[in-house]
Amino acid sequence: MALSLAVKSAPHLCRSLPAVMNADDTLTSSVSMPAVRPPSLLGLTLLWHPDPSRAGQQCVVPSASGLLALQRHEPLFQSAGQAGAALEHRCIARAPLLIARRADDSVQLTLPDSAMSVAVDGNRLTERETVLTREQIGRGAVLELGGHVLLCLHWMGTPPVHNPLPGVLGVSTAAAALRTQIRQVAQTELPALLLGETGTGKDVAARAIHAASRRGGRPFVAVNMAALTESLAAADLFGAVKGAYTGAQHARAGLFSEASDGTLFLDEIGDTPAVIQPMLLRVLENGEYRPLGARQNAHSAARLIAATDQDLGARAFNQALLRRMEGYVIRLPALRERREDIGLLLYFFLRQWNEQNGLDVQLPVALVSALCREDWPGNIRQLGQVVRRLALMLAAGETPQLAALLAPVARSAVAASAPVPPPVPAATPKSARAKLNAFSEQTIVDAMESTGWQIQSAARTLGISRPSLYKLLETHPQIRRVETIPIEELRQALQQHATDLVKCASMLRTPGEALRRHLRVIGLLA
Ligand SMILES: Nc1ncnc2c1ncn2[C@@H]1O[C@H](COP(=O)(O)OP(=O)(O)OP(=O)(O)O)[C@@H](O)[C@H]1O
Numbered sequence: 001m002a003l004s005l006a007v008k009s010a011p012h013l014c015r016s017l018p019a020v021m022n023a024d025d026t027l028t029s030s031v032s033m034p035a036v037r038p039p040s041l042l043g044l045t046l047l048w049h050p051d052p053s054r055a056g057q058q059c060v061v062p063s064a065s066g067l068l069a070l071q072r073h074e075p076l077f078q079s080a081g082q083a084g085a086a087l088e089h090r091c092i093a094r095a096p097l098l099i100a101r102r103a104d105d106s107v108q109l110t111l112p113d114s115a116m117s118v119a120v121d122g123n124r125l126t127e128r129e130t131v132l133t134r135e136q137i138g139r140g141a142v143l144e145l146g147g148h149v150l151l152c153l154h155w156m157g158t159p160p161v162h163n164p165l166p167g168v169l170g171v172s173t174a175a176a177a178l179r180t181q182i183r184q185v186a187q188t189e190l191p192a193l194l195l196g197e198t199g200t201g202k203d204v205a206a207r208a209i210h211a212a213s214r215r216g217g218r219p220f221v222a223v224n225m226a227a228l229t230e231s232l233a234a235a236d237l238f239g240a241v242k243g244a245y246t247g248a249q250h251a252r253a254g255l256f257s258e259a260s261d262g263t264l265f266l267d268e269i270g271d272t273p274a275v276i277q278p279m280l281l282r283v284l285e286n287g288e289y290r291p292l293g294a295r296q297n298a299h300s301a302a303r304l305i306a307a308t309d310q311d312l313g314a315r316a317f318n319q320a321l322l323r324r325m326e327g328y329v330i331r332l333p334a335l336r337e338r339r340e341d342i343g344l345l346l347y348f349f350l351r352q353w354n355e356q357n358g359l360d361v362q363l364p365v366a367l368v369s370a371l372c373r374e375d376w377p378g379n380i381r382q383l384g385q386v387v388r389r390l391a392l393m394l395a396a397g398e399t400p401q402l403a404a405l406l407a408p409v410a411r412s413a414v415a416a417s418a419p420v421p422p423p424v425p426a427a428t429p430k431s432a433r434a435k436l437n438a439f440s441e442q443t444i445v446d447a448m449e450s451t452g453w454q455i456q457s458a459a460r461t462l463g464i465s466r467p468s469l470y471k472l473l474e475t476h477p478q479i480r481r482v483e484t485i486p487i488e489e490l491r492q493a494l495q496q497h498a499t500d501l502v503k504c505a506s507m508l509r510t511p512g513e514a515l516r517r518h519l520r521v522i523g524l525l526a
Pocket residue numbers: 167168169170196197198199200201202203204205309380381384465466
């Protein structure tokens with residue numbers, strides 16, 4: 001089968017090529033290839049069913065005939081490797097809905113002789129025959145049957161495969177390919193570069209690579225390169241000897257040393273301070289680095305994984321470093337490129353929320369249908385946030401307005417302190433910039449305050465990416481860079497708040513993560 005061939009042939013390829021594995025499970029040497037979904041197989045994935053635990057079950061339209069007669073008792077939908085079951089619900093007619101693939105890869109739907117309602121992408125079909133274009137299927141068409149069952153009609157690159165990996169959910173060809181790539185790269189010592197929009201699961205993938213590698217039981221250290229300050233980044237990463245710089249009262253180990261012979265995950269690699277980039281290149285070339293102020297080089301045995309949502313080829317980024325990081329490139333698909341996974345993920349987030357809250361909130365099928373048709377610019381993270389927020393509203397007896405939940409937000413302080421953060425908004429550069437400009441200085445301070453001065457949480461609350469928030473903080477007149485705060489003032493804050501760092505950060509008006517690191521560097525915190 002195509003998939004197993006690719007799995008066997010890829011390891012030797014990925015040692016010599018900067019490999020990009022696309023959603024169709026093929027390796028290419030270009031990092032800018034868009035995901036393509038060749039119309040090899042036509043698949044149907046259950047997005048929702050009166051028994052929502054069936055979300056993600058699939059069936060394939062037989063290639064030979066190109067025809068599927070879908071009715072209450074046929075065909076079987078199954079999870080790869082498990083027994084299947086038909087839709088078996090009274091809302092589904094016994095007379096078949098015909099799904100026929102045509103020579104030009106359009107698909108004709110013929111309504112059954114029954115009163116069962118059929119809608120496609122939210123529009124109820126009234127004509128007996130409807131043709132969906134190849135592109136519509138490429139985007140994933142959402143079929144609503146009898147008002148209770150939702151199916152996604154989509155192209156499949158390969159027949160469904162059973163290759164589960166903890167934390168990496170998805171039944172799409174792209175999700176299965178991702179798991180294959182994670183396993184594949186885990187067997188090598190190559191540096192890995194994870195590319196993908198915000199919220200597509202780069203952090204999840206990095207941890208999965210580590211866990212599946214021979215380093216699994218060793219340290220996994222993650223660092224957000226956008227959070228490093230230019231002046232202290234070298235000490236943070238490579239460590240420093242006592243007295244290496246003003247305030248360095250103790251020697252300190254850096255993150256390379258902390259990662260030891262495990263994995264160091266360089267998140268947001270595109271925001272690495274320029275001065276650090278050649279140093280990273282050196283580590284990648286020969287494993288050597290020099291702690292600040294040291295006379296001798298140290299050696300790193302850590303495996304490097306980097307991630308970014310930026311196009312590193314198109315910006316001022318050290319291209320030699322980029323080439324090194326591209327030992328093995330994985331492109332994480334956007335959620336809109338794998339709409340068939342939305343039902344499964346929805347169910348996962350809803351079940352998780354219900355378990356955490358001891359409740360049994362159900363989502364109305366019309367709402368699920370609308371969720372499945374969304375494009376999710378904030379990807380899986382945004383989907384999870386919206387599901388949690390919806391569950392909260394439904395549990396409180398409110399009627400959720402999906403449009404309001406999904407709208408890009410420039411929210412007030414009151415809204416920012418709501419229990420569940422708003423979704424990440426559309427990320428086209430223009431709208432993102434316009435939105436960033438829309439935040440008042442006070443809104444940003446309030447978001448920081450309401451999240452304990454944690455940048456990641458504040459960014460989520462504001463519905464923007466971490467790098468965007470870093471940029472806003474850099475120029476914010478009321479928020480201070482920790483290295484500009486006099487040591488005496490830091491000492492006083494620590495004394496006053498008995499080393500409660502959230503309170504210290506709030507008093508000093510500086511992000512908590514950087515404060516903790518700085519206090520360690522200058523020896524005020526163990
Ligand atoms: N395949 C998956 N299955 C289930 N949950 C997932 C999957 N991928 C990502 N998630 C969840 O989606 C959220 C975002 O994932 P993650 O932080 O890994 O994204 P990211 O690409 O690193 O985002 P960013 O670029 O903004 O840092 C997390 O809550 C994560 O658990």
